[in-house]
Amino acid sequence: MKNKKKTAIIIDDEKLARDLIKNFLQVFENIEVVDECKNGFEGIKSINKNNPDLVFLDIQMPKLSGFEMLELLETKPNVIFTTAYDQYALKAFEVNATDYLLKPFSKERFTDAINKILDKDNGSNSDTNANKLNSDFLQSEEKLNRVVVKKNSKIIVIPVRNIKYLEAQDDYVNIITSEGSFLKQNRMKYYEEHLPNSFIRIHRSYIANLNEIKEIALLEKENHIVVLKSGEKLSVSKTGYKKLKEMIR
Amino acid sequence: MQKKASENITNRIILSAALGIIGFILFLILYYLENIQIDIALADSITTTLIFILIAFSLWYPINYMKIENYSILNILLNVFIITITTSLLWLFASYFIITSLFTDYELFYSSTLLWRFTVGTLLIVIIIILDYAFVFYNNLTKKVISESKFDLLIAEAELKSLKYQINPHFIFNSLNSISSLTISNPEKAQEMAINLSEFLRKILAGNDVKKISLEEELKNIELYLKIEKVRFEERLEFSLNISEECNSLQLPNMILQPLIENCIKHGVYESSETININLSCKRNNNYLEINISNNYDFNFANKNGEGIGLQNINSRLKLIYNKSNLISIKKRDNVFTVILLIPIEEILNEK
Numbered sequence: 001m002k003n004k005k006k007t008a009i010i011i012d013d014e015k016l017a018r019d020l021i022k023n024f025l026q027v028f029e030n031i032e033v034v035d036e037c038k039n040g041f042e043g044i045k046s047i048n049k050n051n052p053d054l055v056f057l058d059i060q061m062p063k064l065s066g067f068e069m070l071e072l073l074e075t076k077p078n079v080i081f082t083t084a085y086d087q088y089a090l091k092a093f094e095v096n097a098t099d100y101l102l103k104p105f106s107k108e109r110f111t112d113a114i115n116k117i118l119d120k121d122n123g124s125n126s127d128t129n130a131n132k133l134n135s136d137f138l139q140s141e142e143k144l145n146r147v148v149v150k151k152n153s154k155i156i157v158i159p160v161r162n163i164k165y166l167e168a169q170d171d172y173v174n175i176i177t178s179e180g181s182f183l184k185q186n187r188m189k190y191y192e193e194h195l196p197n198s199f200i201r202i203h204r205s206y207i208a209n210l211n212e213i214k215e216i217a218l219l220e221k222e223n224h225i226v227v228l229k230s231g232e233k234l235s236v237s238k239t240g241y242k243k244l245k246e247m248i249r
Numbered sequence: 250m251q252k253k254a255s256e257n258i259t260n261r262i263i264l265s266a267a268l269g270i271i272g273f274i275l276f277l278i279l280y281y282l283e284n285i286q287i288d289i290a291l292a293d294s295i296t297t298t299l300i301f302i303l304i305a306f307s308l309w310y311p312i313n314y315m316k317i318e319n320y321s322i323l324n325i326l327l328n329v330f331i332i333t334i335t336t337s338l339l340w341l342f343a344s345y346f347i348i349t350s351l352f353t354d355y356e357l358f359y360s361s362t363l364l365w366r367f368t369v370g371t372l373l374i375v376i377i378i379i380l381d382y383a384f385v386f387y388n389n390l391t392k393k394v395i396s397e398s399k400f401d402l403l404i405a406e407a408e409l410k411s412l413k414y415q416i417n418p419h420f421i422f423n424s425l426n427s428i429s430s431l432t433i434s435n436p437e438k439a440q441e442m443a444i445n446l447s448e449f450l451r452k453i454l455a456g457n458d459v460k461k462i463s464l465e466e467e468l469k470n471i472e473l474y475l476k477i478e479k480v481r482f483e484e485r486l487e488f489s490l491n492i493s494e495e496c497n498s499l500q501l502p503n504m505i506l507q508p509l510i511e512n513c514i515k516h517g518v519y520e521s522s523e524t525i526n527i528n529l530s531c532k533r534n535n536n537y538l539e540i541n542i543s544n545n546y547d548f549n550f551a552n553k554n555g556e557g558i559g560l561q562n563i564n565s566r567l568k569l570i571y572n573k574s575n576l577i578s579i580k581k582r583d584n585v586f587t588v589i590l591l592i593p594i595e596e597i598l599n600e601k
Binding site for chain 1: 418419421422423425426427428429430431433434480481482483518519520521522547
């Protein structure tokens with residue numbers, strides 16, 4: 001176990017950035033770069049296939065960001081973020097990244113990061129990582145503009161404007177779009193806080209997209225429902241109705 | 250302040266000259282019409298005129314001291330009346346005293362013209378006071394107008410500053426990371442990129458957001474920027490320029506195109522692994538310089554937030570600079586995003 005070579009994957013959309021990491025890694029004889037990926041999609045595939053000990057991960061990448069990619073992984077590898085985006089540092093530590101390298105980084109700083117991984121050789125940490133890495137890590141103030149889901153091993157990126165409504169289902173949230181519905185393990189509260197202002201929690205079990213609402217109908221005394229353009233009817237709670245009235249005014 | 254004082258002195262000199270002429274007329278009347286001895290006529294007209302000029306000079310101070318806008322019309326009229334009567338009487342008695350003490354036998358004639366002198370003198374003083382008031386009023390007005398227009402200019406400049414193009418730190422750090430990488434694999438290219446980056450940064454740091462530069466110059470900055478980005482993104486970024494010759498010397502605000510090109514990269518290259526073609530074309534469209542910037546983008550991936558902010562910023566900048574709205578428009582067709590800018594051509598009204 002001790003002398004076994006560790007495997008690493010580099011995920012970054014810029015070739016020069018990948019080259020630099022490869023170059024810095026040359027001195028570590030017990031680390032082998034098994035793959036390089038140019039975006040989150042390739043990253044997921046490669047991680048599932050190679051099950052690496054270590055992943056160098058850029059955050060800003062085409063199609064799927066580094067965070068979104070991690071969200072979709074079932075087993076989380078050791079991650080060293082490499083990014084020029086300072087504002088993500090906090091978020092990175094929330095997902096229990098092993099380390100966070102700000103580009104451009106020095107060889108010394110890089111070596112420190114690698115040594116951290118080599119030191120905790122037992123790997124006991126990675127399990128706790130995995131637990132923490134559930135999707136509620138996205139604590140930043142930023143509003144979501146897309147949601148990434150997995151369906152039948154296919155990764156689907158849903159722009160939030162395509163979401164009609166969300167429905168709570170035990171530990172999951174069902175995201176209903178015009179192209180179908182997708183289950184995601186997360187809490188309603190998270191989406192209530194992170195979706196743009198056009199999404200309103202109208203009920204304990206529902207968050208609706210204002211742009212998809214056709215009408216608000218009175219069912220019986222003080223009991224309203226929302227009718228969507230596509231025909232679905234959703235119950236509205238009293239507080240939900242109040243919020244709706246405020247938004248529409 | 251200095252300017253005002255000198256203006257005032259010029260006014261007084263012109264006034265004195267005018268009074269001098271009136272004094273000369275007085276002499277002519279006395280000498281030719283009234284057949285007064287030449288020395289007496291001369292002494293009379295000179296003393297009368299000099300004292301009058303002295304009074305006219307001193308009139309300025311109470312008028313200038315009193316801020317007319319702080320008083321009612323009645324108040325001002327009363328003031329004018331009192332000033333006129335007192336100064337007129339003062340002048341009359343002063344000259345009467347001097348002349349009669351010099352030429353005692355002239356007293357009889359002088360007394361007979363007192364009413365006549367008083368009427369003309371009062372009239373003249375009223376005219377001078379009115380002119381002075383008009384001058385003060387006009388001065389205050391222009392001062393107000395100047396300070397107001399200065400204020401407007403300051404506000405506009407402050408707004409422009411807040412809308413100023415700001416370099417994306419992500420761009421700087423990623424470029425530096427590329428340089429860091431190139432120092433190992435290709436030191437020569439690293440050097441070239443370091444120089445390009447420095448040159449670009451220097452342009453931005455020196456950049457004046459109020460200034461206008463030629464299209465040719467603006468395009469040079471953009472090419473510099475794209476050269477740097479090309480090193481980072483390699484084949485993922487392609488750029489083509491299509492400029493009609495006559496446009497090169499036309500003026501546009503400094504760094505107005507830069508954020509648009511950056512948008513192309515942000516929404517195009519950042520979000521796609523395919524090649525993104527950025528196309529920039531310029532042509533003359535009547536009195537406008539029409540600039541089209543387009544890029545293809547990955548349709549399936551939602552754009553990042555804030556797409557509109559950059560464009561809004563440019564729109565506000567153009568509005569402030571040219572005092573016209575709707576100079577910017579966008580077009581989305583298939584998977585090509587185009588921004589169209591209309592820059593008014595100013596060569597016709599080339600002010601200043």
